[in-house]
Amino acid sequence: MASSFSASWLRGDPRALEFLSDRYCRRAARAEAVATAASRPIAPALHEVLVARNARLAPSPARERNLELLARPGTTAVVTGQQVGLFLGPLFTVYKAASAIAAARALAEETGRPCVPVFWLQTEDHDLPEIDHCFVPRSAGGPLRVALALPDAATSRVPVAHHHLGPSVTGALAALRAELSSNPHVDEHLALLERAYRPEATLADAFAEVLSTLFADEGLVFLDPRDPRLAPLAAPIHRRAIEEAAAISSKLAERGHALAKAGFSEQVHIRPGSPLNFFSPDGAAGARYRLDPSSSPGTWNLVGHPEGASVTTAELVSWLDREPLRFTTSALLRPILQDTWLPTAAYVGGPGEIAYFAQLAPLYAHVGLPMPLIVPRARFRIIDDRVRRLLDVLGLSPDDANAPRDELVARLAAREAGESFESPEAIEARLLSTFASELARLGERMAAVDTTFAQAISRTDKTVRRGVSRLVARYSRSITLRDQVTLERVERLRAYLAPEGAPQERIYGLPHYASRLGSHAFMRRVIEACEPFSGNLKDLKP
Template sequence: MASSFSASWMRGDPRALEFLPDRFRHRAARAEAVTAAASRTVAPALHAALVARHARLAPSPARERNLELLARPGTTAVVTGQQVGLFLGPLFTVYKAASAIVAARALSEETGRPCVPVFWLQTEDHDLPEINHSFVPRASGEALRVALDMPGAATSRTPVAHCALGESIPHALAMLHAELGSQPHAGEHLELLERAYRPEATMADAFAEVLSTLFADEGLVFLDPSDPRLAPLAAPLHRRSLEEASAIAHGLAERGDALSSAGFSEQVHIRPGAPLSFFSPNGPEGARYRLEPASPPGTWHLVGHPEDASVTTAELLSWLEREPLRFTTSALLRPLLQDTWLPTAAYVGGPGEIAYFAQLAPLYAHMALPMPLIVPRARFRVIDDRVRRLLDTLGLSPEDAAAPRDEVLARLAAQKTGEGFEPPEAIEARLVSAFASELARLSERTAAFEPGFARALSRTDKTVRGGISRLVARYGRAIAQRDQVTLERVERLRAHLFPAGAPQERTHGLPYYACRFGSRAFTQLVLDACAPFSGDLKDLKP
């Protein structure tokens, strides 16, 4: 089984560092990245588009200062980004934005150069089912799913930039009111959501309005690649993606083979000869399709097109000249567009994005662009009062609760020894000790005349230890499940911290925490807890 690249990289595994050096950890490397980024400038047309886009947001003196800084030579940027999920999507959206702000501040202090935090609104994707909902944790532990009714979402290929919220958004807001209206700060946060999330608004506009309000004091700048004013500026990169598709795909495929040989898997599969651009044949607001080489040469198949259509290179280049907004980036091309447009010193990303960048060195080299620092985003676990009560009642720490469910139950079972049950750990230790002793005796007897027997003993040892561990875990569960109250508390605790088995930050949305503790208070708590260039998991205790 392939290892997780991001986890290995965060541990400093030399295999992972071969593909993506951890330059973010070293002050000298950070200074080098800032110097390299400072040699690039923001094009006047891009800057004008940014200023026009931000005029639609609530005024922010800090953001206006940052926009002014971006027009000056020598200014650099720390970029992060995310799909524009409903009500900001999972909590890690806020954590990403805060991480970029804190990293930009730290780089400015370290180098003396201005550094601006920029949030890339990922609006070119068409994965509506990934973004059309938000989860609200409940006291029972089970989260409430608040979703938009968007017919055809599962099969839609339209970039989310062109998707209006529609007539179901008032119902989604009403669900939030019903669930959260009694919370201490519900009024101000729900009012903010109602101002932003209107039926005629797009997912991107509503997302940007809320996030810009949360981070108005920090001057977070937003960039939407689907802005029609920016499409001509993306055209040169899409042209190279088409004309040099074979060479680019070959370099990325070799990189994928090297990752596989080192024990890692590709985050993004590379298709032979395929460009990294998507094309919308029926216009920017129509379906987007991946391109694959077809026959005769110079022809491209639109993958997934209902009529199995194809298009020629000449036709694509003609459309690129006339209507460049028909072209959108893939996950691997987006970072190149970002760093073509911006003086990016660092990119703040999550585990998936870190794995993307492990693949990207050949593409950056091909485009003659320096790769920015890759900085892991902050990771948090919110321990509110109801979670604290459960932890105290069960006698667990957050780290204890992070263990697999069976281990948590086995640990609690050990507290039942007063009922005459031997602790699971004691049983496991005794069984393993007895087996290991007999295995060692057998090894001594056979070593002299059968050296190869050692391998069989080693395999048996591993198998038996695994079997004992599973047996003891089942024993622990059986004891713990005798106490239905304890079992329910464990399930509720895990639902708060690991809903559906995933980290809290990847499932729960902001509305509950903002309504409970205050939009700005919770945002400030996150900002204060962010340690630049860390990526370690920390507990937030509002």
């Protein structure tokens, strides 16, 4: 089984560092990255669009100052980004933004060069089921899923930039208010969401309005690659991706093989000979399709097109000249567009992004761009008053919430009853260890007597292991049923800290915490807790 690249990289595994440097850890390397980025000023045409786009957001003198700085030679940027999820999507969205702000401040202080935090609105993707919902923790039961009812969401290939929220957003907001009504700051936070999330608004505009309000004091700048005024500036990148597709995919495939040899898997699959961009044959607001080389030279198949359509290179180049907004980037081409446009000193990313940057060194080299520092985003676990009460009552630590439920309940039941119940895992290990030792001894003794005896040993081993597993499961259930109250408390704790076995920050959205603690108060707490250039998990205890 392939190892997690990001986990290996964060702990300094030399295998991972061969593919992606941890330069962000060293001050001298950070200064070098800033100096390199400072030599690439932003194009005036791009800056003009940024100023116009950001003028539509919540008023922010700090953002205006940062936009002015971006126009000056020598200014650099720390970039992060995320899909434009409903009500900002999972909590890690705001953690990313806060991390970019903290990193920009730190780089400016270290180097004396201005550094601006920029949030890239990922509006080119078409995967609506990933962003059309938001999860809210509840005191009982599983998370509440608040979602939009968007027609054909599961099959849509249209970039999310072109989707309006529609009338179902009113019901989603009502569901939030009903669930969060007892929280002290619900009116303040819901008022912010209701101003932005209107039926006639797009997912992207609503997302940007809320996030820009939350980080107005920090001057976070926003970039939307689907702005029609930016399309001509992206055209050269798309043209190169098409015309040099074979060479690029070959280099990326070679990189993928090297990753696999080192024990890692590709985060983004490479299709032989395919460009790293998408094309929308029916117009900029139409469905987008990946391009695959066909058997006819100079012709590309539109992967997934209902009529099996194809397009020639000449036609693609013509569309690039006439209507470049028909083209969108893939996950691997987006960083190249980003760092062509912006003086990027550092990119703040999560585990998935760290993994695909491990694939990208050959592409950066191919296009002649320096790769920025890759900085892990902040990771937080919120320990609020409800969680603290549960931890105190159960006598557990936050890390205990990651343990299997039955193991936790067995441990607690044994402690409360004064009985020394072993954990199910310990019993299973002890039983199988003794059995395996005796079975191995018997196998060695019989090897010279009967050459087929090993087959019987193998069959018996599998049978006994299945039997022991069933027995241990029965043991675990028996202990679990001893204390239903303890079980319910453990389930509530796990639901808050590790919903569905995943980190809290990857499931739950902002509304629950903002309505309990206050939107701006919570943001201040997150920003203050951010440690630049550290990917360690921290507990927030508001």
